[in-house]
Amino acid sequence: DTAVSQTPKYLVTQMGNDKSIKCEQNLGHDTMYWYKQDSKKFLKIMFSYNNKELIINETVPNRFSPKSPDKAHLNLHINSLELGDSAVYFCASSQDRVVQPQHFGDGTRLSIL
Amino acid sequence: QKEVEQDPGPLSVPEGAIVSLNCTYSNSAFQYFMWYRQYSRKGPELLMYTYSSGNKEDGRFTAQVDKSSKYISLFIRDSQPSDSATYLCAMSENDYKLSFGAGTTVTVRA
Numbered sequence: 001d002t003a004v005s006q007t008p009k010y011l012v013t014q015m016g017n018d019k020s021i022k023c024e025q026n027l028g029h030d031t032m033y034w035y036k037q038d039s040k041k042f043l044k045i046m047f048s049y050n051n052k053e054l055i056i057n058e059t060v061p062n063r064f065s066p067k068s069p070d071k072a073h074l075n076l077h078i079n080s081l082e083l084g085d086s087a088v089y090f091c092a093s094s095q096d097r098v099v100q101p102q103h104f105g106d107g108t109r110l111s112i113l
Numbered sequence: 114q115k116e117v118e119q120d121p122g123p124l125s126v127p128e129g130a131i132v133s134l135n136c137t138y139s140n141s142a143f144q145y146f147m148w149y150r151q152y153s154r155k156g157p158e159l160l161m162y163t164y165s166s167g168n169k170e171d172g173r174f175t176a177q178v179d180k181s182s183k184y185i186s187l188f189i190r191d192s193q194p195s196d197s198a199t200y201l202c203a204m205s206e207n208d209y210k211l212s213f214g215a216g217t218t219v220t221v222r223a
Contacts, residue, residue, distance in 0.1 A: 004156070031209060033209075040215060041151075041218075042215045042216070043157070043201060043213040044213070045211065048209050048210070050209065055209055056209055056210055090156055090157075101147075101159040101162065102211065103158075103159075104158065105156050106154070106155050106156045107155075107156055
């Protein structure tokens with residue numbers, strides 16, 4: 001039974017398109033995150049929600065918009081995709097504050113043609 | 114300069130060897146230190162978690178934190194081929210934001 005699941009696992013699309021990635025956690029956690037991992041494996045926080053409230057919003061283009069319909073779900077919508085958006089996007093969750101372990105999904109591999 | 118520096122390797126060792134990994138950081142406010150392991154095409158999984166300075170041991174894994182030197186280490190004893198992965202250090206002040214190192218790719222040769 002997967003704890004943090006992301007869909008889709010792979011996403012190949014054209015530059016300029018709009019796409020969404022979905023994330024769900026069944027751990028009962030209060031906090032969820034989106035990370036971007038580039039080709040050099042560097043993992044960088046993008047957004048974090050705690051009980052549906054945005055608490056971290058790093059320097060990310062406005063084309064990226066997170067949405068949390070409830071505390072078990074955190075989706076990421078990306079408008080006008082660019083070549084530089086190609087990366088692996090990870091969703092994660094934790095019980096509350098970061099001192100609790102963050103549980104990661106297996107990532108969504110986004111490739112922009 | 115990145116907030117957290119980690120040598121990306123790659124690091125290749127024979128089975129049974131001790132693997133030594135480390136990270137340095139610049140933010141003296143970091144208090145929470147973690148090591149994550151990431152297998153190919155998988156998400157990171159938490160290996161070790163340490164608060165402030167000191168050592169922590171869990172089976173074959175030992176984490177060390179030296180806040181005075183802004184330096185953390187992870188040692189893997191009796192390494193196995195199944196330990197082949199990328200190891201990421203991560204740290205935090207006291208909020209929701211984790212700052213990660215770039216990860217070190219380790220291969221344990223059978």
